[in-house]
Amino acid sequence: MATLELKSLRKTYLTEEIIKGISLSIEDREFVVFVGPSGCGKSTLLRMIAGLEDITSGDLLIDGQRVNDVEPGKRGLAMVFQSYALYPHMDVYKNMEFGLKLAGVPEKERSEKIQHVAATLQLEPYLHHKPGQLSGGQRQRVAIGRAIVRNPKVFLFDEPLSNLDAALRGQMRVELSALHRKLNATTIYVTHDQVEAMTMADKIVVLQKGVVEQIGSPLELYHHPRNLFVAKFIGSPPMNFFSAIFQNGGHDGSSVQLRDGTLLHVPVSPPDILPGTKITVGIRPEHVELAPASDDSGVVEVIERLGAITLVHVRCADGQIIVVQTDGFTTLEVDTPVSLKLPPQHCHLFAPDGLAFEACRRHPLAA
Amino acid sequence: MAIKTKRSTKIAVTCLGWGIALWLFFPIFWMILTGFKSEVQAVSTPPKLIFAPTLSSYAEVFERASYWHFTFNTVIISVGATVGALLLAIPAAYSMAFMPSKRTRGTLLWMLSTRMLPPVGVLVPIYLLARSTHLLDTCTGLAIVNMLTNLPIIVWMLFTFFREVPAPILEAGRMDGATRWQEMTMVLLPLALPGIASTALLSLILCWNEAFWSLNLTSSNAAPLTAFIASFSSPEGLFFGKLSAASTLAVAPILVLGWISQKQLVRGLTFGAVK
Amino acid sequence: MQAVLEHSAPKGASERKGKRTGLLLLSPAVLILLVWSLVPLAMTLWYSLINYNLIDPTLHGFAGFSNYWYLLTDPDFLYSLLHTVILVVGVLIISVGGGTLLAILYDQEFFGRGIARVLVISPFFVMPTVSALLWKNLMLHPIYGVYSAMMRAVGLTPIDWLARFPLLTVMMIVSWEWLPFAVLILLTAVQSLDSEQKEAARMDGAGPIAQFRHIILPHLSRAISVVVMIETIYLLTIFAEISVTTAGGPGVASTNLAYLIYSRALLQFDVGGASAGGVLAIIIANVAAMFLVRSVARNLEV
Ligand SMILES: Nc1ncnc2c1ncn2[C@@H]1O[C@H](COP(=O)(O)OP(=O)(O)OP(=O)(O)O)[C@@H](O)[C@H]1O
Ligand SMILES: [Mg+2]
Numbered sequence: 052m053a054t055l056e057l058k059s060l061r062k063t064y065l066t067e068e069i070i071k072g073i074s075l076s077i078e079d080r081e082f083v084v085f086v087g088p089s090g091c092g093k094s095t096l097l098r099m100i101a102g103l104e105d106i107t108s109g110d111l112l113i114d115g116q117r118v119n120d121v122e123p124g125k126r127g128l129a130m131v132f133q134s135y136a137l138y139p140h141m142d143v144y145k146n147m148e149f150g151l152k153l154a155g156v157p158e159k160e161r162s163e164k165i166q167h168v169a170a171t172l173q174l175e176p177y178l179h180h181k182p183g184q185l186s187g188g189q190r191q192r193v194a195i196g197r198a199i200v201r202n203p204k205v206f207l208f209d210e211p212l213s214n215l216d217a218a219l220r221g222q223m224r225v226e227l228s229a230l231h232r233k234l235n236a237t238t239i240y241v242t243h244d245q246v247e248a249m250t251m252a253d254k255i256v257v258l259q260k261g262v263v264e265q266i267g268s269p270l271e272l273y274h275h276p277r278n279l280f281v282a283k284f285i286g287s288p289p290m291n292f293f294s295a296i297f298q299n300g301g302h303d304g305s306s307v308q309l310r311d312g313t314l315l316h317v318p319v320s321p322p323d324i325l326p327g328t329k330i331t332v333g334i335r336p337e338h339v340e341l342a343p344a345s346d347d348s349g350v351v352e353v354i355e356r357l358g359a360i361t362l363v364h365v366r367c368a369d370g371q372i373i374v375v376q377t378d379g380f381t382t383l384e385v386d387t388p389v390s391l392k393l394p395p396q397h398c399h400l401f402a403p404d405g406l407a408f409e410a411c412r413r414h415p416l417a418a
Numbered sequence: 419m420a421i422k423t424k425r426s427t428k429i430a431v432t433c434l435g436w437g438i439a440l441w442l443f444f445p446i447f448w449m450i451l452t453g454f455k456s457e458v459q460a461v462s463t464p465p466k467l468i469f470a471p472t473l474s475s476y477a478e479v480f481e482r483a484s485y486w487h488f489t490f491n492t493v494i495i496s497v498g499a500t501v502g503a504l505l506l507a508i509p510a511a512y513s514m515a516f517m518p519s520k521r522t523r524g525t526l527l528w529m530l531s532t533r534m535l536p537p538v539g540v541l542v543p544i545y546l547l548a549r550s551t552h553l554l555d556t557c558t559g560l561a562i563v564n565m566l567t568n569l570p571i572i573v574w575m576l577f578t579f580f581r582e583v584p585a586p587i588l589e590a591g592r593m594d595g596a597t598r599w600q601e602m603t604m605v606l607l608p609l610a611l612p613g614i615a616s617t618a619l620l621s622l623i624l625c626w627n628e629a630f631w632s633l634n635l636t637s638s639n640a641a642p643l644t645a646f647i648a649s650f651s652s653p654e655g656l657f658f659g660k661l662s663a664a665s666t667l668a669v670a671p672i673l674v675l676g677w678i679s680q681k682q683l684v685r686g687l688t689f690g691a692v693k
Numbered sequence: 694m695q696a697v698l699e700h701s702a703p704k705g706a707s708e709r710k711g712k713r714t715g716l717l718l719l720s721p722a723v724l725i726l727l728v729w730s731l732v733p734l735a736m737t738l739w740y741s742l743i744n745y746n747l748i749d750p751t752l753h754g755f756a757g758f759s760n761y762w763y764l765l766t767d768p769d770f771l772y773s774l775l776h777t778v779i780l781v782v783g784v785l786i787i788s789v790g791g792g793t794l795l796a797i798l799y800d801q802e803f804f805g806r807g808i809a810r811v812l813v814i815s816p817f818f819v820m821p822t823v824s825a826l827l828w829k830n831l832m833l834h835p836i837y838g839v840y841s842a843m844m845r846a847v848g849l850t851p852i853d854w855l856a857r858f859p860l861l862t863v864m865m866i867v868s869w870e871w872l873p874f875a876v877l878i879l880l881t882a883v884q885s886l887d888s889e890q891k892e893a894a895r896m897d898g899a900g901p902i903a904q905f906r907h908i909i910l911p912h913l914s915r916a917i918s919v920v921v922m923i924e925t926i927y928l929l930t931i932f933a934e935i936s937v938t939t940a941g942g943p944g945v946a947s948t949n950l951a952y953l954i955y956s957r958a959l960l961q962f963d964v965g966g967a968s969a970g971g972v973l974a975i976i977i978a979n980v981a982a983m984f985l986v987r988s989v990a991r992n993l994e995v
Contacts, residue, residue: 103589124595136586140608149604150594201594432803438795439809442869445827446815448839452831464842510722517715525723530922531982532730536930538951539975542958542968543736566729571923573722598714627820629933630951634959648822648937658830658837665823676818677811684881 053114053127053204053237054079055100060109062095062261069095071261072109077239077254082231084248085241086284087258093241094209096258100239101130101207113204124153129198130207133214135190137182143169143193144178150201168196171230188219195227199234208240212247224250245287249273257281267417274414279405282333288362290333290399291373297321297328297400305400305408307332310369311348317398319408331401336362336376338397344388349373351387365389446673452662460658475659479667488646489667494557495642496625499564500618503572506565508614511576512602516588526577529570537567537630548635555639560632564625571624572617579613580606616682619675626672643668734975740968748962760969769945770970773953777977780864780949781928787868788924789917792875797909799876800883810880817873821933828866829855829938859939859947866934871927875920882916883909922985929978950974 055077062070069092077083085093098104100111102123110117118126129150138146144165151161169175172192182190191211198206211227212220228251231238242248248255249269257264257272257280264284265277276282282290298306298314300321307315307330315332324330341363352372353364356379363375363383373391383389400408452460454471479485514522537544544563545554553559583606591605607614632644647668650661676683744756764770799810816824832838833854841851854862886909894908930951935941941948941956948956950970958967 101589101593103592122595122597123589123592124597128593130590130593132586132590134584134586136584136590138587138590138605138609149591149596153595153600197590197594428803431798431801432805435798435801435803435806435809438798439812442873443812443815444839445824445832445869446819448831449823449827461837463837464846465837465839506722506725509718513715513718517712517718519712519715525719529722529726531979532726533926535730535734536951536971536974536978538930538932538954539971539978540733540737541954542740542964542971543733545958546964547733547736566725569722569726598718623818627818629821630930633822633933633936634955644820644822644933647820647826648933650826661826661830665827669819669823672820673815673818676814680811680814680877681881684877 055205055237055239056110056112056115057100058110058112060096060099060111061107062092062099062104063107069261070099070107073258073261073263075256075263075266077237080235080237082238082240082251082253084252084255085239085258086243086245086248086255087264088284089243091258092261093258097130097207097209097239097241100205101128102126103130124150127204128207129201129203129205130209131191131194131198131211133210135182135194135214137190137193137197139182142179142181143174143185143196146182146193147197147200150197154201164200164202165196168200171199171233172196187215188223191215191223195230199230204237206236206238206240208238208242210241210243213243220244227251245285249285255285257284259284270414271417274417275407275410276399277407279331279333279401279407282399282401282407286335288336288374288376290335291339292331292333293371293373294329295332295400297324297326297330299326300408302411304395304411307400311367313393315393315395315398317395317400317408318411319398319400320411321400321408322402322406324402328403330403332393333399333401334393334397336374338394339373339375340392340394341365341375341377341381341383342390342392344390348390349388351383351385351389354383354385363389365391367391446669449662450666452658453666455659455662457657457659460662475657475663476667478660479664485646485664485667488641488643491557491636491640492626492642492644492668495561495564495640496622498557498561499568499625500621502561502565503569503621504576504614504618507569507573507576507617508602508607510573511580512606514573514577515580515583516585526574529573533567533570541634544631545634555636555641557640560635560640560642561625563631563635564628567628567631568621568624572621575617575620576610576614579610579617582613583609612682616679619679620683623672623676737968737971737975740964741972743965745964745968746962756965760965761973764966764969764973769948769953772945773948773950774973774977776860776945776947777929777949777951779860780867780931781925783864784868784871784928785921785924787864788871788875789920791868791872792879792920793910793913793917795872795876796879796883796913797905799880814873814877816869817871817877819870821870822937824870825866825934825937828862828869833862855939856943859943863931863934863938863947866938867928867931870934871924874924878916878920879913882913886912918985925981925985929974929981950977 055075057073057075059072059074060070061068061072073096085096087093095104099106102118102121106119111119113126113128138149141149147165147168148161151164156164165178166175169178172195174189174192174196177185177189177193182193185193191214194211212223215223224247231251240247240251252269254266255269255272256266259280265272265281267275267277272281272285276285279292283292293309295307295309295315298308300306300319302320304316304318305321307317309315309332317332349365349367351363352366355362355364359379361377361379361381361383363377363381365373365375367373375391377383402408451467453475454473455466455469456472456474459466459469459472460475514526548554548559548563551559553562587609588601588605591601596604627644629644629648632642633648636642636645647661647665650657650664741760742756742758744753744760795813799806799813803809819827830838832840835841835851835853838851840854844851852858890908891904894904899907931949932951932955935947935949935952936955939947941952945953951974954967954970954974957963957970
């Protein structure tokens with residue numbers, strides 16, 4: 052049982068404010084992922100929760116207790132570092148034992164716990180190896196094991212997989228998900244990686260420059276990004292954007308005019324803006340439809356064949372490049388003229404201040 | 419052609435390298451050699467390179483009970499000063515390496531600048547202070563002075579070594595529930611042990627060879643080896659064989675330590691200026 | 694410090710606690726160094742202004758600047774000052790110049806390089822009194838010394854080096870001790886030079902001299918500044934070598950400031966005069982230190 056509550060946390064280094072008032076509550080057993088561009092303060096926020104950075108102002112509550120001034124070791128958390136941070140002078144067994152020993156756990160119990168964790172993580176053959184003798188993946192497992200044996204209330208991960216190669220990262224990702232299901236412990240996980248965020252999270256927190264841009268389930272962020280930043284950040288390849296003029300709108304949708312004159316009726320309700328306002332239209336590459344050219348609306352410029360899917364970069368008449376995702380069997384070739392179709396139900400509209408128009412109907416998976 | 423010049427430069431480099439090395443080492447070699455001569459052989463002209471070695475000089479040096487007295491003093495003073503300096507320097511270096519503040523850099527430079535204070539400048543007050551506290555001509559007094567003169571360099575060396583320890587490892591210790599003290603003794607010290615050892619070694623070498631305070635603050639009771647050797651400079655002490663034997667004994671431990679640890683020593687001594 | 698705290702944003706209790714721990718760990722070393730550097734300094738300053746002779750208690754009272762005046766008009770003092778500068782600069786030139794060349798030499802691959810290196814750096818580990826006696830007696834003794842024998846062997850008259858060229862000979866002995874230190878540090882620096890950088894320079898057509906000037910020397914600058922700093926600290930107070938070989942003589946021909954103060958204080962018991970000399974030595978050292986610490990500080994990332 053562990054819930055976390057962040058109440059307008061702030062962090063100032065010297066004069067620069069890095070974390071600008073973050074409020075967030077994390078439920079018991081929830082897997083929360085922090086994402087955001089490099090330098091946005093993810094690690095800083097995680098370290099504030101861990102107790103490794105002081106909290107300049109605001110409150111941090113674990114299970115309802117204010118822990119701002121509690122030592123890191125006494126908060127009941129365990130952390131897995133990006134660099135693993137194993138104790139190089141201790142073997143795997145001693146690495147896992149260290150925290151238990153400091154906590155005064157009796158020898159026999161320590162040994163049992165470590166054996167159990169080692170079995171779970173397939174570390175048994177390496178218990179008496181030093182970290183220097185292990186591969187990256189094994190070190191990663193030891194770091195996780197060291198966190199697990201202490202049976203913490205909350206797990207903290209700071210980009211734990213970023214030092215692994217792609218194949219191992221995929222494997223560890225699946226293992227971590229399985230582990231989380233098994234341990235059922237509250238987890239906070241920092242990552243750069245879209246796939247990790249989308250596949251593992253119960254809840255994603257998108258951060259930018261020390262503020263929260265949006266909190267929601269992965270599909271909520273995907274289908275209903277709250278603003279331009281989240282729309283750009285979530286999804287790979289990223290969403291296409293172009294400008295348009297807002298015509299009118301109501302509860303059942305909004306009409307916009309694209310630059311080539313096309314009218315779109317998108318099922319989103321407008322905020323309080325005037326007709327004629329310049330707004331932004333966004334659509335994901337997988338939702339744009341290609342049709343053989345009937346006119347000169349676009350020309351294929353680049354084709355990236357990834358096997359299962361194909362990414363087609365189309366240059367429009369006004370010079371803008373739009374990326375379209377199609378199946379792997381398309382026979383399109385470079386320089387072929389094509390026309391694009393934008394299904395209005397998949398379009399997102401963003402007001403000049405960057406905020407998204409409210410969808411008239413929520414996506415069933417992102418309710 | 420190219421190969422030929424290469425070979426000839428190689429020969430030149432070898433000759434030059436060995437020639438200079440032998441020339442620079444020659445005095446030490448000669449000292450060791452002379453230690454195995456009798457007093458008569460030692461002053462023969464021209465000097466003999468080949469002779470019947472004898473241990474008579476060593477025997478005489480050892481016979482003088484005072485030799486052991488001086489050696490004992492040197493060991494006590496060097497070890498005492500080194501241990502004391504490490505006890506003060508480790509927490510200071512830890513604080514500067516892992517809890518840096520705006521003033522850390524300034525503090526380090528200030529510490530080094532206190533080392534710039536020439537000992538002669540403060541010879542008189544230190545002498546008088548030592549006399550009034552009855553520390554004159556005691557091992558304790560000399561150890562304290564040695565500890566203080568070496569402290570800045572030791573702090574800086576340790577700081578350099580500590581900074582090579584990745585901070586996340588210490589943070590992992592803190593997450594595991596270690597207090598600051600446990601973090602320092604159970605995580606940092608084992609990791610930085612090679613660095614600490616080479617720092618201690620440098621401090622030992624500096625104390626062992628220290629001459630200014632040793633000659634000025636001691637007379638007989640606490641006189642270390644360096645003062646013992648200096649006593650040979652008086653004309654009546656001029657026995658080349660014994661001088662050489664005693665000198666060899668005095669420098670041998672440090673020379674061997676220095677040979678073994680030269681790489682480690684340098685790493686600390688460059689203050690991080692050389693990676 | 695108070696001002697700094699007041700200006701910064703409000704801090705959590707734990708932050709203040711963290712700062713306190715840091716300060717607490719730092720303070721023993723800082724405080725003891727503070728005492729060590731300030732108390733004797735203050736005492737020296739005070740003694741330099743009074744009449745104080747250990748064996749002549751009739752001399753007492755405030756002396757004003759007369760100790761300084763007496764010292765500054767004493768030709769011995771000026772000589773000793775000059776000798777100090779000559780020794781420091783001379784040894785620095787020999788050890789840094791020679792050290793750089795030797796570092797490059799011992800960076801080359803050749804047979805038995807490891808052993809040769811060990812031999813070269815050995816003199817650094819020899820205590821000053823031993824090296825002084827070694828040179829004075831075994832090497833340079835006009836009758837029994839090896840060098841004298843060698844000169845006789847080629848038909849020259851041996852020279853009594855310490856009597857004829859006392860300062861130069863002391864400088865040589867000290868250089869013999871400190872050259873290895875420079876080699877030790879500079880060799881490490883040379884070895885840390887990226888060999889790709891040298892190869893790139895060779896591809897650009899740089900000859901050995903151009904490589905030295907444009908690649909090696911700039912790379913060595915930090916290490917050189919460290920060598921200069923540490924050596925200066927020690928060279929400003931060369932004492933044992935002089936005390937053992939020449940006792941400052943003949944006359945004051947090899948007396949430096951350190952030896953002069955020593956002889957005033959502990960041989961002539963003139964505490965006031967010696968202290969005035971001490972104050973001047975401190976001023977000189979601080980001028981040197983200011984430049985050195987600055988240049989080194991620029992070269993070190995703290
Ligand atoms: N000790 C510090 N002193 C001053 N500024 C710091 C300190 N640590 C971090 N910062 C600044 O805080 C900001 C956030 O850093 P943080 O490490 O939290 O970013 P991040 O989101 O984890 O980035 P990344 O994805 O690259 O790991 C950065 O701009 C960084 O420069
Ligand atoms: Mg980070």
